[in-house]
Amino acid sequence: MGPPGRGRLGRGALYAGGFIGPFGGGITASMLPELGADFHVSPGTASLSLTVYMVPFAAVMLVSGTLGERWGRARTVRLAYLLFLVSSLACALAPGWVAFLGARALGGIANAFTTPLLMAALGASASPGVLGRVLGWYGSLQAAGQTFAPLIGGLAAEASWRWAFAGVAVVSAVLAVLGIPVEQRGETVARPSLRSAWTPTVLRLGIVSALAGACLAGLGFLVALRLDDVFALDAGLRGLVLTALGAVGIVTARVIGSAVDRVGGRRCVVTGALAGGLLVAGIGLAPSLWLVVAFWAAAGAASQLIVVGMNTLVLSGPGANRGGAVSVVQALRFTGYATSPAVLPPVYHADPLVGFLLPAGLLAIGAPLALPRPSSGRE
Secondary structure (H helix, E strand, O other): OOOOOOHHHHHHHHHHHHHHHHHHHHOOOOOHHHHHHHHOOOHHHHOHHHHHHHHHHHHHHHHHHHHHHHHOHHHHHHHHHHHHHHHHHHHHHOOOHHHHHHHHHHHHHHHHHHHHHHHHHHHHHOOHHHHHHHHHHHHHHHHHHHHHHHHHHHHHHOOOHHHHHHHHHHHHHHHHHHOOOOOOOOOOOOOOOHHHHOOHHHHHHHHHHHHHHHHOHHHHHHHHHHHHHHHOOOHHHHHHHHHHHHHHHHHHHHHHHHHHHHHOHHHHHHHHHHHHHHHHHHHHHOOOHHHHHHHHHHHHHHHHHHHHHHHHHHHOOOOOOHHHHHHHHHHHHHHHHHHHHHHHHHHHHHOHHHHHHHHHHHHHHHHHHHOOOOOOOOO
């Protein structure tokens, strides 16, 4: 049924890896004032702690999956956890701002090697009929890591922000010991080329992921602007509203994974893109705060339809370099996520409604058109 390993412990290690990467990436979001005070920089400068994690993460992930398949998934993931451990300890003990940023960049590089290889291991070990469900569980833990990182990081910062990184180091050490299931004895271990991951099908799936990241999951900043401009919500309430997308993504991921198994990844991606586009447009048009909150929360389910459907298409597709394919698609997803805050604010400030209708149209129209043609009637 689910991924094998050594019983529930092996399965738990695979899923826990999906939590720790997003958690480690977003943990500084709520402790920027404390970081700024300790390192004598402004909170705005302290926000670089997020950027220096995400940029190496997305860049290295263009090739990390393929390299990990060459070196062996189990070995590479274990070494990546050890690198994440070193990074977290270096953050906790950093004597200065530059050292702290360097340690954060190291963490992003480590996470680039865990994410695609954990997903490839799940895909290789799951039965075809439950692949969507398995990836749904994994997606729910990724959403949980991203959603709860600011909360737990903020609570730790009440005492000392350094304790948050010490906790991540402990979890990384445990995961390094547990590792992931090794390849079966006698199984052919692929040594793929970097080019093997850059197929037309993978690139088209990557375009869809980039659109989903830029035009749906990455729109929290745009929703926050509308909440401030139209409804005058303070920062705390805006942050609470923004957690709705991740919370709904957590609770719906397993159900959506089962739906992917029943109707196919392609149909779920198209449904999620169309629904997501309508919801994003609704956020820009809604006259009521409660409608905005409801639309943003529902967008969490639409986002999971796209993410779980896309991951299923990648891992059930042809080719031996599954880790490399996942790596490219995920890298493009996070590139879209990171690009959106730089591109859309000028559009929003010129015309707030167009600021929402533009990403809504790109998602609802562009994502279905970019999907590769189905290879079977089921998809």
